[in-house]
Amino acid sequence: VRHGAIFGFVTFFLGWLLQTSMLSVTSASTPTPHWLLLFVLALGAGGRLNLAQSLGFFWGMSLDVYGVTLFGTQGWLLALAGHITARVSRQINAEKLVTQEALSLAGTFFFVLGAAVVEHIFRSPARQSVVTPTGFLLALALNALAAPVAFWLMAWWERFWIALESGRLKYG
Amino acid sequence: LFQRHIATILFGIYSLFCLGSLSWSADAVVRVLKASFYYILSPVSVPVMTETDTWRGFTEGVVRLIQLDQEYLRLQAAWQKDRIDEKRVRELETENQRLTTLLDLPPQPRHKNLVCRVLSRDANDWFHSLLISRGRADGVEISDPVVAFQDGQEVLVGRVAEVFEKTSRVILVTDPLSAVSVRSVRTKEQGAVEGQGTERLIMNYLFSDSAIAVGDAVVTAGLGDVFPPGIVIGTVEGLQSESRESFKRAVLKPALHINRIQEVVVLRRQGAA
Numbered sequence: 001v002r003h004g005a006i007f008g009f010v011t012f013f014l015g016w017l018l019q020t021s022m023l024s025v026t027s028a029s030t031p032t033p034h035w036l037l038l039f040v041l042a043l044g045a046g047g048r049l050n051l052a053q054s055l056g057f058f059w060g061m062s063l064d065v066y067g068v069t070l071f072g073t074q075g076w077l078l079a080l081a082g083h084i085t086a087r088v089s090r091q092i093n094a095e096k097l098v099t100q101e102a103l104s105l106a107g108t109f110f111f112v113l114g115a116a117v118v119e120h121i122f123r124s125p126a127r128q129s130v131v132t133p134t135g136f137l138l139a140l141a142l143n144a145l146a147a148p149v150a151f152w153l154m155a156w157w158e159r160f161w162i163a164l165e166s167g168r169l170k171y172g
Numbered sequence: 173l174f175q176r177h178i179a180t181i182l183f184g185i186y187s188l189f190c191l192g193s194l195s196w197s198a199d200a201v202v203r204v205l206k207a208s209f210y211y212i213l214s215p216v217s218v219p220v221m222t223e224t225d226t227w228r229g230f231t232e233g234v235v236r237l238i239q240l241d242q243e244y245l246r247l248q249a250a251w252q253k254d255r256i257d258e259k260r261v262r263e264l265e266t267e268n269q270r271l272t273t274l275l276d277l278p279p280q281p282r283h284k285n286l287v288c289r290v291l292s293r294d295a296n297d298w299f300h301s302l303l304i305s306r307g308r309a310d311g312v313e314i315s316d317p318v319v320a321f322q323d324g325q326e327v328l329v330g331r332v333a334e335v336f337e338k339t340s341r342v343i344l345v346t347d348p349l350s351a352v353s354v355r356s357v358r359t360k361e362q363g364a365v366e367g368q369g370t371e372r373l374i375m376n377y378l379f380s381d382s383a384i385a386v387g388d389a390v391v392t393a394g395l396g397d398v399f400p401p402g403i404v405i406g407t408v409e410g411l412q413s414e415s416r417e418s419f420k421r422a423v424l425k426p427a428l429h430i431n432r433i434q435e436v437v438v439l440r441r442q443g444a445a
Contacts, residue, residue, distance in 0.1 A: 013216055020220045024228075049179045057186040065209040066217065070197055076190030083183045122194045 007161050008051050012058055014157075015039050019063070031135070033142040034108070036063065038150030040078050041107045044085025045094035045151070046158070052082030069115060070122055077114045081107050095155075097148060104147035108140050283317075283400060283439035286310060290433055291339060299346040299369050301330075304436055307338040317399045317439045318342045320428060327427040328352065328392060328403045329436050342436070345405065345426060346373065353395040354405055359383045362393050365405055365424060373406060375422040382420050384408060390424055400439065 015036055022032045036059040044052035056078030063074045085103065092099050116131055193202050288304040306312050318329040330350060333343035343350055350367040354375060361382055363375045378384055388408045394401025406424040413420040 016213065016216060017220060020217050024221045050182060053179070053183050053186065057190075061190075061209055062213050065206055065213065070194055071202060071206045072190035072193030072197070075193070076187060079183060079186040079190070083179070086179075118194065122197065 003165065004051065008055060010161075011039075011051075011157065012055055015055070015059060016062055019059075020066075031138050031142055033146035033150075034111070034139070035146065035150060036060075037078060037081060037107055037111055038104060038143060038147055039154055040082040041085050041103045041147075042094070042100075042151045042154035044082045045089050045092060045099070045103055046154070047086060047089040049083065049086035052086045053079045054082075056080070056082035070118065073115055073118045073122075077111050077118070080114070081111065094151065100147045100151045101144055104143045105140055108143045112136055112139060282442040284442050286312065286438040286440050288340075288436055288438055290436060299344060299367070299371065299430070301333065301341050301343050301347065302433070302436075304340050304342055304438070305338070306438060307336045307340050309338055311440055312340045312438055313440075315398050316441070317403070318436050319403055319439060320433055320436045322427070322429055322432065325404050325427065328399065328405050329428055329433065331398060332438065340438075344430065345428065346371065346430065352399055352405065353393040354390050355393040356384050356408075357389040357391055358385075359388065362395070363422070365390065371426065371430070372409070373424040373426055375408070375424055376419065378420040378422060380413060380418055380420050384411070384420075384422055386410060390422075 019035050022035060036056075040052055040056040040059070043055060046052075057075050060073075060075035060078035061071070063069070063078075064071045067074070085107070092103075094100065094103075112131055193205065196202050286306055288306040291303040291305050293302045294300075304318070312332055312335050314332055314335055316332040318331060319326050320329050321327075328345050330342045330344040330347070332340050334341040344367065345352060345365070346367040346369065348367050348369045350365075352365045353362065354365045355362045359382070361378060361384055363377045365373050365375050368374060375384075375390060386408050390405045390408065392399040392401055392403040392405060404427045406426040406428075408422045409425045410423040411420060412423065
């Protein structure tokens with residue numbers, strides 16, 4: 001990717017559009033996969049350290065603005081997820097399904113755990129939200145199911161962008 | 173050195189920013205930052221949310237249409253069943269008339285419904301009477317029973333006490349002057365319900381060995397030629413008995429919600445003017 005900043009900017013809005021659409025279509029109580037976390041993991045696993053952590057930071061902050069988490073919670077956790085995944089990207093093969101699933105499960109586990117820890121430290125006990133075991137398992141399952149789609153989507157989007165830059169579009 | 177460690181430096185900046193936001197979440201600066209994020213994102217988020225709301229409204233409309241169709245089928249089935257029931261009721265009515273004639277019994281009075289609005293209730297006379305929108309001109313007569321439909325059942329309101337040209341005054345079942353012959357639905361025991369001028373009624377003349385119990389439903393007995401049988405009065409809330417008295421009394425909670433009453437039905441005896 002030659003125009004990294006533009007690519008990052010467009011990816012940010014497209015990802016945000018997808019997540020907002022998903023959250024708007026389903027009701028607030030319906031669980032949906034955390035697409036932005038999966039995209040960050042996909043970018044990180046592809047070795048794009050700066051892009052993964054930056055998009056993670058901005059997507060996370062946006063989610064904090066529109067969601068119920070404290071401003072900075074998801075921003076920091078998604079940036080961290082992008083940073084760590086990119087650091088270990090040389091030791092893993094992100095094209096393998098098992099890797100994608102493992103990353104999704106580990107990412108979701110640490111994301112939920114991290115959010116609970118941040119909540120515990122920075123929010124008054126009376127206002128803290130509680131993560132139920134069912135909700136936790138549901139988040140793991142949904143993200144695991146959506147992980148191959150998110151990884152494929154991100155890989156396809158990168159290929160599409162590169163083709164766009166070089167003036168030859170290839171779909172698929 | 174900066175180029176080599178740019179990713180780490182960037183991550184450090186992000187982390188500091190987030191930790192700062194978390195630590196001073198109530199601070200004005202953090203709130204301005206948050207508002208700025210919202211402002212930047214709203215051109216993307218708000219149209220998406222509006223569009224998806226429209227789409228969701230459409231899908232909800234489709235679901236409602238399916239539900240209405242199912243309800244229509246259910247109502248159609250219920251209507252057909254009601255028609256069969258109506259036919260059976262007519263047959264039973266004919267049979268009843270034939271048997272009544274055969275046994276030489278006087279026929280049960282038949283009533284015509286006359287729906288009226290409640291015009292007024294006197295604040296000083298709250299549990300005693302009310303004024304309704306039908307009078308002599310509509311054929312209302314003194315002692316006509318008055319009922320209301322509440323919670324899906326016919327409940328007794330009282331009886332007409334005064335008739336004017338276009339209005340009538342109804343004496344409520346809760347008035348101390350009101351007395352209605354009643355029976356318990358479960359035990360079939362009869363008694364007389366009297367008003368107390370409060371929101372409770374008293375059922376008198378129950379024998380001391382009466383089996384009536386708390387929760388029993390009480391309806392009109394149809395004696396006395398004023399009230400038709402089977403109109404709901406209330407439920408037994410408590411029992412009172414004194415050793416020196418041979419009768420027991422039951423405290424009733426009226427089925428009628430007086431404060432919700434808007435329309436009533438005067439039961440006009442059929443054949444009356």
